[in-house]
Amino acid sequence: MEKNAPFSVMNMHSFRWIRLTAFSALAAAAITSCASAATDFNQVGKQMSLLLQNFHFSRKEFSDELSTKFLETYLRKVDPNKIFFTQQDVDALKRKYGKELDDYLMSGQMMDAAQAMHALYRQRAMQRISYARDLLKKGGFTFDKDKSIERSRRKTAAWPKDEAEMQQVWKDMVEEQLLSEILRRETVARLAKEQNKPDPLANEKPAEEKLLMRYERIQRNIQETDLEDVAETLLSAVALTYDPHTDYMGARQVDRFKISMGTELTGIGALLGSEDDGSTKITGIVVGGPADKSGELKLNDRIVAIDSDNSGEMVDILFMKLDKVVDMIRGAENTQMRLKVEPADAPGQAKIITLTRSKVPLKDELAKGEIIELTGAPEGRNRIGVLSLPSFYADMEGGDRRCAKDVKKILERMNKENVDGLVIDLRSNGGGSLEEVRLMTGFFTGNGPVVQIKDTRGNVDIKSAHNRQKLFNGPIVVLINKLSASASEILAAALQDYGRAVIVGDESTFGKGSVQQPVDIGQYLPFFAARDRAGLLKVTTQKFYRVAGGSTQLKGVESDIQLPTATAAFELGEDILDYAMPYDQITPCTNYKKDSSIAAMLPVLKDASAKRVEKDRDLQIAREDIAMMKQRIKDNKLSLNKKIREQENSALEERRKSINKERKIRFAEMAREDATKYKIYRLTLDDVNAKELPLADPEKDNEQFMHLAEDPTAELDDSPEYPSGLDPELREGINIVQDMLKLESSGK
Known part of the structure; x- marks a missing residue:
């Protein structure tokens, strides 16, 4: 199982394989008759070149x-x-x-x-x-x-x-x-x-x-x-x-792309990793998948050969590319395959395991939430929701798994639980479906424009939400970082432009402001050509703009309140990519209304947050780490002298030990405080209809969807975990929502 997280935004409402309208029925017959023929990549290259020049936004x-x-x-x-x-x-x-x-x-x-x-x-x-x-x-x-x-x-x-x-x-x-x-x-x-x-x-x-x-x-x-x-x-x-997000994908990559946009695959439910010795190791097992149910395949077992169709012929996969191993393991639902495996607890002793493929839900990729009850807070203003969204997923094969539908279920349960404020965590969310983000924005803004889409001719199409009323009315904080891209930027920008949320995190998001359309190149090949392996052109056909008129291209969405985030040290973002499209602006939408309450609150919120950040030891450590990493990247040097490297490593190790020693004491105290301050309830999609929500247990909940193998050196890392599963950025997001609730209650 291999997951990619592309920064692409797809208009799923208009998504289709672009087809030749003439001879469509005969073309389907030609595909069948020529399926076994070799694909003529010379023709693929020629047709892709024509499509690229005619479809790309630049028309270059x-x-x-x-x-x-x-x-x-x-x-x-x-x-x-x-x-x-x-x-x-x-x-x-x-x-x-x-x-x-x-x-x-x-x-x-x-x-x-x-x-x-x-x-x-x-x-x-x-x-x-x-x-x-x-x-x-x-x-x-x-x-x-x-x-x-x-x-x-x-x-x-x-x-x-x-x-x-x-x-x-x-x-x-x-x-x-x-x-x-x-x-x-x-x-x-x-x-x-x-x-x-x-x-x-x-x-x-x-x-x-x-x-x-x-x-x-x-x-x-x-x-x-x-x-x-x-x-x-x-x-x-x-x-x-042409631009960093226009790309050609061969047939194998197309399959992976479809999986990356969805939340399930057909296979055995195992996460694979390549080993230096040439074998493929089991690094994760999906709970409830075929591998998990059989009980025969274990974490850290090594696969050395595969009989993909259970024909009796094993194919040696030693040193085979991981993506090709993954392709051999995937297949049609309810088909059998065999693996030759060397068990982790008996190296050198091979055994044969037969598994039946099935649909494997990737539940850890789905929307999920938590409800944090604050003890000591005013009654009726003491519950904050956290909505975590890894991507704006949508099933490209016509299934009904869509993130807007899932988020709606979570928000409805949060309303039932009387949640007062909300943190939406979009950190490292690389984007996904434009249609899903359009629908989701309306949950927080109600009826009105969400994003503007401009094509190469300058025509502007306004995508609007048609919700009669908001699904969630309380104050919102959106957590972002440099890896929040595309659809994440549309949601963050719309909530910022409407005055519905405070954006918190990195200086800005990634800065991808373009829309890609998938074009099935096979449909443009000569009539009798083999086309099943022709691949797909993912081409930038439009740019999107905020309702306020500015593009997110290059600039991204800028935070209202900046925090020292883990991604701040690295060179990330659209502006460092080759051939990135330029920033520009268009006319703002006129039919939306900005709430002015957040603008009035913001100076107070910024001041209160800045004071907390200065006192937050973990965020100060993050600032130090960022400065050190930026300097290391700037210096761009690695010594070949062992003594010098040992001295460098020793200094880093001493710093790590000092931080860990201090954190163990402080985290123990934080955990005791959290126990009196917070009551945290888990809210996954499996929990939305539960009579009572279960209490969150970070250690167990992390294993709820997938069992992961530990690195053999992991036990030597004595770095303590953040108490209650709440990292410093999330804690500050919760604090800012509390500040917003207090300001609302005070009427200031």
Whole structure:
């Protein structure tokens, strides 16, 4: 089971596979008759190129300048760290393909260029990795140099000018990886000794051998690349050159995309991970799924072979790409498959497990809530709801699982429980369905415009909510961070523009203000062409704007009250992406009314929050962490000297220990205070019709939907958990809602 979280917004109301209207019935027959034929990716490339130029918001036509950018995007995609191609390779590719890729695409000869470029990439990758393996086998690393390498080569490094410079890059890189692995093992061994626990890494293979296996996996993955992968890499690079959210997805990626928009899949209900030794490990088991019900498959078991259709023929999956392993495990409902497994408690002893696939609900991806009852608060103003939404999901296969429908159930139960104020947690919510966010906004604003959509011709369509009245009337805080994107930004922006919520968190959200439309390329291929593996073009056709007229593009939604969040230290957001579309504004909607009460409250709310943040030790630690991380990113250096690295690690370890020591004492006191201050009720979709809501139990509730394997070193991490499952940002969000309730009650 593999889940992606795309930043795409889909107009699910108008979502459809775009089809040719003529000959539709005959085309369906042609698909069936040609299903077994090989897909002609030259035709796929040609049709995608036409669709891209005609459907994309920019209507940008192919040119020599754009063709050069196609190649640059391709090179960043296959070699982002500049560790495979030399400058000589890059120059040669530019001379041959720089101004010609658009011609290859439009003339239906794309695969000539795609296969030739991939062949060079494969040759160089095999050459570099073989060199790295030779270095590891030869040994002789001393780790005593007065030398540093770049932590990240993506933006700052130039292409190595020749083979000699490339070999030095790899020599330094291998030395750093080996040093990091040695230091990791030494740290784990030291922590285990300090805590009188066994060293969980004592029986691991030597560090050099572990890295050798890691490189072997990379080599095998490159060798497994098929024609579909080769085509997808180039076509994706072409699409991404138009903007960061326009993309080509091959057939396998389309399946994963559909799953990412929904909340269930058909399979065995197991979360998989790749191991350095080439095996695939069970890292999670979905509660109630086939793997869980059978009881035969355990956490940390290793899958070494798969009989996907229970035909009696096992396929060795050693070093196979994880996505292809996942594809083999998925299948039709009620079909059987067999796994060859090495149990975690009996390594080297294989057994065969037969499982029947079924629909597996991913309940941890669904909307959920909590109700926090505040003791000591005024009667009738003492209940705050927390609504957590991981994504704006919608079943793309016509099912009835939709997040607006689920959120409505939770809000209705919150109303029944007399919730006074609400925290909506959109942190790290990457978006989803435009239709779902339209419906959901109306729960809080009532009837009125939600978002404006502009197409390439400048036509503006206003998407409105048609709720006669609000479903929730109380004060609202929306928690956001830099990973809150797309549909999250539509909801946050609308609630801010209506004066319905205080936005709290990072400086701003991600900054994605565009709408993508999926186009089934197979429907545009020649009449008798095989089209079942043609893939999909996800193309930006529109931009969306706030009801107040501004775009969320690049700027995102700015917080009313900023907090030091975990994501603040990292370079995240639309503004750092290649070919991001510009910010602009359009005319504001006239048929909406902004509530002025929050604007009046805001100075008081900001002042009260600032005073709490200054006294909140955890938020101050977060500020220190952010400053340290930003400096580390700016310095962009990793020493190859073991003594220097040990000193750096020792300083970090001492800081960690000091913080943990202080937190253990403080968290114990907080837990005692929480017990008298809060009564927290769980409100999942399974609880909405319960006679009485159960009390929340963070430890047990985390295992309610999926059992997760622990990292073998996890027990050595003595960092205490935040009491009551309430992290500092969420606690401050609750505090701000309390402040709003108090101000409302006082009539000020």
